[in-house]
Amino acid sequence: MFTGIIAAVGRITHVQALEQGLRxxxxxxxxDLEDVAIGDSIAHGGVCLTVIEKAGSRYKVDVSRxxxxxxxxxxxxxxxxxxxxLRLVDRLGGHLVSGHVDGVGxxxxxxxxxxxxxxxxxxxxxxxxxxxxxxxxxxxxxSLTVNRVVDGVAGTDVSINLIPHTVAVTTLRRxxxxxxxxxxxxxxxxxxxxxxxxxxxxxxxx
Numbered sequence: 001m002f003t004g005i006i007a008a009v010g011r012i013t014h015v016q017a018l019e020q021g022l023r024x025x026x027x028x029x030x031x032d033l034e035d036v037a038i039g040d041s042i043a044h045g046g047v048c049l050t051v052i053e054k055a056g057s058r059y060k061v062d063v064s065r066x067x068x069x070x071x072x073x074x075x076x077x078x079x080x081x082x083x084x085x086l087r088l089v090d091r092l093g094g095h096l097v098s099g100h101v102d103g104v105g106x107x108x109x110x111x112x113x114x115x116x117x118x119x120x121x122x123x124x125x126x127x128x129x130x131x132x133x134x135x136x137x138x139x140x141x142x143s144l145t146v147n148r149v150v151d152g153v154a155g156t157d158v159s160i161n162l163i164p165h166t167v168a169v170t171t172l173r174r175x176x177x178x179x180x181x182x183x184x185x186x187x188x189x190x191x192x193x194x195x196x197x198x199x200x201x202x203x204x205x206x
Contacts, residue, residue, distance in 0.1 A: 001086045002043045004094030004136075004143020006170045007031055010044075010082045013058070015075065021064040024049075024074065029057040031082050041085040041099065045073040045171070046141030046182040048085075048099025071101045072180045073140065079171050081141040094143025095136040096187045103127050105139070107179040108157055110172075117162040119144075119175065123183060128156035130185040130193065138184040142170050 010028035026044070033054060036042070040051050042061070049061035063074050073080060086092070105127075109120040121139065123131055128151065131137055135146050137158065144166075148159040167173045175181070 002048070002083050002097040002099050002141070003086055003090070003092055004083070004097045004138050004141060006081045006083055006142055008082045009079050009169070009171055011079050012074070012077050015077065018062065021062060021068060022074070023052075023060055023062050025058060025060050026080070026082075027058050028082055031057075031084070033057065033059065036084065043081075043083040043085075043097070043099045043141050045071075045080045046097070046099065046101055046138050046184055047071050047074060070104070071182050072104050073182065079174070081171050083141060095138075097138045097141070097143060097184055098187060099141075100184065101182045102130075102185050102190075103183050104180050105158075105183045107175050107177055107181060109177060110175040110179075113161070115164060117167055119160045119162055119172070121158050121160070121181060121183070122155045123158055125155065127183060127185055130189040131156070131158055132189070135189070136186045138182075140171060140181050142166065142172060 008028055008030035010026050012024050013027045014025035016023040036051055038051055041048050051059050053060040103124040105121040105123045108122050111118055131146055131149055133146055133149055137144055137146055144160045146158055147161050150157045
């Protein structure tokens with residue numbers, strides 16, 4: 001589990017092709033790796049990956065084909081948001097994030113608004129029902145609060161306000177219209193939907 005509070009921005013420095021995916025080398029000089037062991041989890045742009053090798057400020061992770069098919073940002077030599085797995089004694093500064101991406105959204109607008117920035121993302125239709133005003137949404141691993149949800153003919157647009165600190169310390173500062181981002185819906189919303197679907201199924205068969 002994670003919180004969506006980014007600890008550092010690292011960089012993918014090498015991509016090795018595997019038979020069933022990719023092996024990434026990540027350089028993370030600003031991330032404390034002292035307590036990271038082989039087999040531990042780190043979120044990369046919102047994607048939970050397992051450390052398989054570590055040396056100094058570098059480590060390696062494997063990414064399966066399935067993960068590559070439903071995420072973005074792991075195929076090239078990119079900067080990437082990093083967060084170590086949550087410990088039970090840690091503060092939950094953002095919201096509960098599993099590191100399992102639910103879908104990919106498209107940036108419609110990213111522009112200054114006063115001292116902050118407005119980020120507008122078009123979310124996939126299948127995820128729209130899980131996104132609510134004042135609710136939580138993880139974007140490339142960053143825990144954000146939804147300001148406004150607008151359902152339209154072209155899709156559902158989600159407006160988010162980014163404070164200067166978030167822009168400064170995450171890769172979100174590089175977003176432009178057309179950019180694709182990893183999205184993870186709120187964990188609680190997912191379970192509520194499942195319970196409602198199960199209850200409706202019972203009612204239909206009663």
